[in-house]
Amino acid sequence: MPLHVPPAPAPALRSVLSALGSPAAVNDAHTPALRAHQGPMTVELPLPVHVLDRLHTSHLAAGGRPPRTRLTGWRFLIRGGDRFIAAADTRLTPEGWVFSHFFEGPYVAATERALRQAESLGSNFQPRLLSVPELYMLTLWLHGAVGADASAGLPAAADLLVPLAPAPPGIAAYRPHPVSELLPVLTHRLTPPLPPELAAPAA
Template identity: 50%
Template structure:
């Protein structure tokens, strides 16, 4: 499937580069893998990060309508190896560096991007990749948003690993179906505990 990779705001890229270049600040915030690296660390694969919470309160016909962009995530590479991710947040002044993160999500994000780029569903639809964070369900997903024929193509989600219980990581879903499933689970949980 064709992907149209987003261009981050210059301020977001600059914030991450400044965090990577600042020796006094970086020692305190770098991840273990980044501290062990002897190579040149570089930000790559920028994706806008969107937050969706709580899923149960959004209308079923457009569950992504409540997603709001909160910043950008860059994968931090040492050559071909992904070591971590760097997040920026939107602030009144523009973009500000937030934190570095390691764990399973950076590699899972790269895998989902590669999976989406290699997917041959026969559709000429071009998708804009984004990251979707659904903290109420402990889920992050690669969000593939159609940019030309939105009326004929659905938003797709590829859940990142680890995925929440009942959701298979790296199995693409139509966004409305997956979010409706999560919303039903939320309503059932609220009813059971209420």
């Protein structure tokens, strides 16, 4: 089924289109593929970027509230010819949405692959990106509430998280995980081990 890609704020899209049309902005970017591309380029697939805050202090594994998330920007994939060659990030300032930077690298291709895979799952989702800074991890967040405000909301237990490559060791990239299963695993990874004197009762 098609994904329900949320509309990006108009000023965010305008800022990216303006930067893409600026030779100075393109030439200053650390994106050889973007600078070298000959021909038209289009800006597609706007995705809100959320960050998972304070995962290590979450009590989700014990049935408590999920970690907090916050919107940090909107990301747009840039198509050149028959493939995506780069991406553009925007950020919110007191004056509104502004262009942040262009980039390329593994997450561009990984995002495209995960989105194609999500379209074949047979369910309706609103695609988002969810970053886990504490694990240097980025996931495609497939939110079940397709009509929800894309700038807000917490991951629901039945939502899916698809780790993008490169994923942390021991976590398979591109494998969809229900939030209820993956977040406790991530929380456990960030939980400091108990001191030896507390880990086991004294003999």
